[in-house]
Amino acid sequence: MAKTTDPVQPYRVLARKYRPADFTGLIGQEALVRTLSNAFATGRIAHAFMLTGVRGVGKTTTARIIARALNCIGPDGKRTEPTIHPCGVCEPCTSIAESRNVDVQEMDAASRTGIDDIREIIEGVRYAPVAARYKVYIIDEVHMLSKQAFNGLLKTLEEPPPHVKFVFATTEIRKVPVTVLSRCQRFDLRRIESAELAAYLGTLAVKEEVKIEDAALALIARAAEGSARDGLSLLDQAIAHGSVAGEGPITGEMVRAMLGLADRGRVLDLFEKLMGGALPDALEDLRSLYNAGADPLAVMQDLLETVHFLTRIKVAPAAQGFFDGGSAEARRAGEIAAKLSVPALTRAWQMLLKGLLEVRDATRPISALEMALIRVSYAADLPPTDKLVRDLLERGPEATPRQGLSTPGAPAASRAPGTVTQAGSALRAPQPHAVPEGAPTLRGLEDIAALAMANNAPILRVQIENNIHLVRLEQSENSGLLEFRPAPAAPRTLAGDLQQKLNAWTGQRWNISIAREGGAPTLAEQRKAAKTARLESVAQEPMVRAVLDRFPGAEISQVREAVIEDVAAAMPDKDE
Numbered sequence: 041m042a043k044t045t046d047p048v049q050p051y052r053v054l055a056r057k058y059r060p061a062d063f064t065g066l067i068g069q070e071a072l073v074r075t076l077s078n079a080f081a082t083g084r085i086a087h088a089f090m091l092t093g094v095r096g097v098g099k100t101t102t103a104r105i106i107a108r109a110l111n112c113i114g115p116d117g118k119r120t121e122p123t124i125h126p127c128g129v130c131e132p133c134t135s136i137a138e139s140r141n142v143d144v145q146e147m148d149a150a151s152r153t154g155i156d157d158i159r160e161i162i163e164g165v166r167y168a169p170v171a172a173r174y175k176v177y178i179i180d181e182v183h184m185l186s187k188q189a190f191n192g193l194l195k196t197l198e199e200p201p202p203h204v205k206f207v208f209a210t211t212e213i214r215k216v217p218v219t220v221l222s223r224c225q226r227f228d229l230r231r232i233e234s235a236e237l238a239a240y241l242g243t244l245a246v247k248e249e250v251k252i253e254d255a256a257l258a259l260i261a262r263a264a265e266g267s268a269r270d271g272l273s274l275l276d277q278a279i280a281h282g283s284v285a286g287e288g289p290i291t292g293e294m295v296r297a298m299l300g301l302a303d304r305g306r307v308l309d310l311f312e313k314l315m316g317g318a319l320p321d322a323l324e325d326l327r328s329l330y331n332a333g334a335d336p337l338a339v340m341q342d343l344l345e346t347v348h349f350l351t352r353i354k355v356a357p358a359a360q361g362f363f364d365g366g367s368a369e370a371r372r373a374g375e376i377a378a379k380l381s382v383p384a385l386t387r388a389w390q391m392l393l394k395g396l397l398e399v400r401d402a403t404r405p406i407s408a409l410e411m412a413l414i415r416v417s418y419a420a421d422l423p424p425t426d427k428l429v430r431d432l433l434e435r436g437p438e439a440t441p442r443q444g445l446s447t448p449g450a451p452a453a454s455r456a457p458g459t460v461t462q463a464g465s466a467l468r469a470p471q472p473h474a475v476p477e478g479a480p481t482l483r484g485l486e487d488i489a490a491l492a493m494a495n496n497a498p499i500l501r502v503q504i505e506n507n508i509h510l511v512r513l514e515q516s517e518n519s520g521l522l523e524f525r526p527a528p529a530a531p532r533t534l535a536g537d538l539q540q541k542l543n544a545w546t547g548q549r550w551n552i553s554i555a556r557e558g559g560a561p562t563l564a565e566q567r568k569a570a571k572t573a574r575l576e577s578v579a580q581e582p583m584v585r586a587v588l589d590r591f592p593g594a595e596i597s598q599v600r601e602a603v604i605e606d607v608a609a610a611m612p613d614k615d616e
């Protein structure tokens with residue numbers, strides 16, 4: 041794929057610009073490419089393909105490449121057989137890429153689920169292709185078809201005419217009837233490994249002449265969770281952020297701030313201090329994370345992931361997860377895990393999980409986060425409930441031994457008895473899913489962004505913050521309406537993704553409507569404007585003006601709020 045980096049070209053979203061045109065461009069899908077290559081080489085091409093995988097792994101892209109491979113006639117128009125290397129320049133190749141080939145039909149089963157839609161296909165199947173070698177029917181989200189529609193389709197799948205091929209794509213393979221599955225060649229598109237995706241994004245950054253640190257690429261790749269499309273989209277946002285920030289390379293720090301993430305190593309420090317009775321230090325750490333731009337919800341989620349990881353490596357020392365295997369953080373996590381008991385960890389998990397809901401719903405999330413951490417810290421000094429009960433039964437009420445990482449001088453166990461929650465025995469799933477009673481009230485984009493964060497969808501949150509110009513937001517008892525103008529860098533799937541997620545998170549039916557003009561500034565723009573206004577107002581303070589006058593050329597680079605000391609100071613002293 042030859043790429044130009046002509047500066048006069050209008051900006052094209054990376055995900056569109058680098059959408060793979062042939063199988064060599066599909067990163068991380070070697071198994072699929074090998075199987076298809078063999079099939080093409082031996083002329084044993086299946087009548088129907090079933091592509092499965094999580095969203096964003098490239099199912100639709102792959103389906104189109106298969107359609108091209110089946111119909112490519114080569115640059116000279118003389119090719120008579122399908123090829124695993126479609127040329128990309130012949131008429132069939134270009135028209136398929138632009139979704140305007142009359143013989144290649146794409147249908148989204150999510151919107152057309154009925155028997156009538158399928159009947160249309162079944163009738164069309166009988167006729168020979170107009171111009172192409174094969175008629176190709178691409179049916180996305182095929183699991184959404186009605187039972188009747190599946191039955192109709194089945195007859196065709198049993199005896200398909202030789203000039204017809206089906207390519208199905210689905211995120212939920214278990215909802216596809218076995219009778220249909222058994223007539224398809226199935227490919228499981230896998231998530232791309234973080235390291236592989238980071239390397240790929242790195243090569244694109246070079247092509248785009250963008251300077252970006254490896255740490256930043258690694259963070260983007262990890263947040264993308266195996267989706268090349270999400271990775272590209274985040275890289276786009278990082279480039280946009282970076283160009284605002286100035287000339288230097290895009291750093292890990294910048295990406296972390298963009299994603300609202302805290303440094304995992306520092307979250308680990310924070311947790312260690314929390315469980316070790318060093319509460320003032322822990323709160324100090326929290327404040328510096330917060331000042332560096334970490335979102336309180338993200339910190340809470342990272343803490344939960346940390347606890348989950350620590351618990352897992354206690355159970356299975358080779359477990360992989362939140363901290364990369366072999367990294368310094370993973371080693372330190374191992375040391376910390378060795379000092380903590382499983383009951384202590386599960387208790388911390390439960391308290392943090394409860395705290396997560398509080399942080400999400402709080403008007404001042406940072407305060408809620410602090411309160412939750414203070415509770416966890418005090419509970420860390422308590423013996424696990426099962427041991428407490430056993431000790432009481434065995435030795436009477438005098439015995440209140442400490443456990444865990446507690447240090448001398450930590451508060452007595454009796455100080456916070458009310459905070460103990462029943463320690464569960466089973467490990468929970470890694471991702472906390474908030475289940476609100478009734479639908480959460482969404483008053484503005486901030487609420488939607490917070491909801492995305494609470495549901496562990498940091499990428500969608502970045503999209504909401506950067507790419508949505510809000511026109512209208514209405515919510516009634518059972519439904520909602522969101523109208524917005526997408527920013528130029530918004531991915532095409534944004535409206536669909538938002539609708540699906542809002543439906544799932546609120547339990548309401550959401551309508552998303554796209555406006556061509558108008559709308560408020562994006563959240564990111566608003567925040568930037570607010571920061572500028574704040575710097576300007578601070579510059580007018582008499583003290584600050586005196587300083588600025590005294591030091592010509594001095595600038596205000598950051599304004600920090602003194603928020604946290606008071607709470608820390610109000611707590612009883614833990615250290616002597």
Ligand SMILES: [Zn+2]
Binds near residue numbers: 112
């Ligand atoms: Zn071609």
